[in-house]
Amino acid sequence: MHLPIKLTACAVLAFTTAATAQEVTVASWGGSYQDAQSKAMFQPTAKELGITVKEATLSGLADIRLQVRSGAVEWDVVDLGATDCAIGAREGLFEKLDYSVIDAQGIDDKMVKDHWIGVIYYSTVPAWNTATVKDGPQSWADFWNVKDFPGDRSLRNRPQVMLEMALLADGVAPKDLYPLDVDRAFAKIEELKPDIATWWESGAQSVQLAKDGEIDMIAAWDGRLSAAIADKAAIDFTYNEGLLNADCLAVPKGAPNKELAMKAIAKFVSPEQQATLTQHISYGPVNVRAFETGLIPEEAQGKINTFPANLEKQIVVDAEWWGENGNRMRERWDSMIQR
């Protein structure tokens, strides 16, 4: 009686093990970002390696923590914010990356770590509403200069990147930024506080504020600003002193297909796939060799945040510093906002 069931179970088991040997599961953020990744990275990788790439969506580090701690790891590669990667690495949630398989040449050292590697760049830049502001701020010092650049401001309601910005505005040289002089940064933010009309929460809100003229100047993300400008919003921004931050890839500890995951990551950060991604979404490749592949049309290059001419104006955010200090800064930030 039970034999057929057992047999089927065995067959299913055998089938799944056979299948898992040839597949890798990648979890990312869904939406247009994952669509772009799927077209530029996941599908081509499946074809090139002759494997199946299964896709899943995640909502943050908490998902990975749950899988790793409960010993039921389903994902082989995960896409996270770089600060989350730094935190996860400290908590021992990731496998060590195999750099004999992954070629990190062309990627900034700050984005190449034992347990994670950067995958795309987004940049936080000074932007302004062109209807209410004639000459926009060209640096964070200008952004803080309320006398020569009058108007309402908006900053993101998070300490990440905002502290860097404040220090740059206060005259700290980019190379001396880290470790952050926290007291000095908070003091500088207090200085601008009366002129901040809104502390924005979501990316969509930041663009809305700028577009509707609710504020005159804003520190926001280049990808969304570019999209709004393409939609003819009265917004402009500069890459001067833009702060580059990254999404990263990591392999959760105990991932079922660890070796294959390394090979997949190697493909995802390769110059070719990095270049292809920019055709589907306006995020910058972490691998600067993407610009040498000839896959990015010349006219599109200047608009990408990691295009060498843009890159040299910007500063890369140190995710490790935030991994170490993020929670402490968040509490202090909230206290500052409340006062």
Add this chain to the structure above:
Amino acid sequence: MHDMTAPQGGHALNRKELAADERREKRQILGLSLPAAAIILVLLVIPVGWLFALSFVSNGEIGLANYTRMIEYSAYLSIFSTTILISLFVTLLCIVLGYPVAYLLGQMPPRLATIGLAFVIIPFWTSILVRTYAWLVILQRQGIVNDALIGIGLIDEPLRLAHNLTGTVIGMTHVMLPFLVLPLYATVRNIDGDLMRAANNMGASPARAFRDVFLPLSMPGLIAGSLLVFILCLGFYVTPQILGGGRVIMVSMKIQQNVQTYFDWGAGSALGVVLLLIVFAIFYLVHRLAGLDRIFAR
């Protein structure tokens, strides 16, 4: 003798019967309320107990870390005081705005009152999110109010009505108003109009009659409505999040932040526990001052 024992024995028998009857009824009531008690146990008591237990766990270790954090950072104290002050202020505004409405509805003929009541309830059926965004559109820098005021030359610079405390309080008051008007109306409707007329006959001015007769009689509805508003306000999330401009942080928002920041339910639970204790303390205080059992019994 015989005559005396017979009724006595009958009386005792009767009492026994009565007691048995009472026990049966008690069992019945107990049986009937069992499902409700079970629901409360499963949906309320166990989760709250679980919440309480979790609040003592931080990063897998048992301890007071989630509570000491609240003392360590000044933000928590101000978040709790902001939450309570906003809730108090919104409750007060609701009383000021809602009492006349309930009073008026109470005086109207029933048919008209029903129509009036519909106007109170209709916004109640609209999503809070929609109403809150509507307020954002109305109050923002280039919103209707500012455009109108600048248009008629009353102000030169737009007023800062949204993205701050002002916007939050306006939005919350709007959302909360029906919660005050409805219980208050139920009480006011049942106040006998003859009592006011009698007071007038006795020579009381309308103001005096209102103060000495109507107001005390409407108290149960007013206190019930105010408590409802106040306690619902303590847990508000959407409105301060959208209209507060990041400046107004209430407890519920901090709970969400803590779960995000620490990836740890305990960090949020501890805040929930403290908020719950505050609500209990306030209930107790009101009870001592006004006698809740008497209010709700009436």
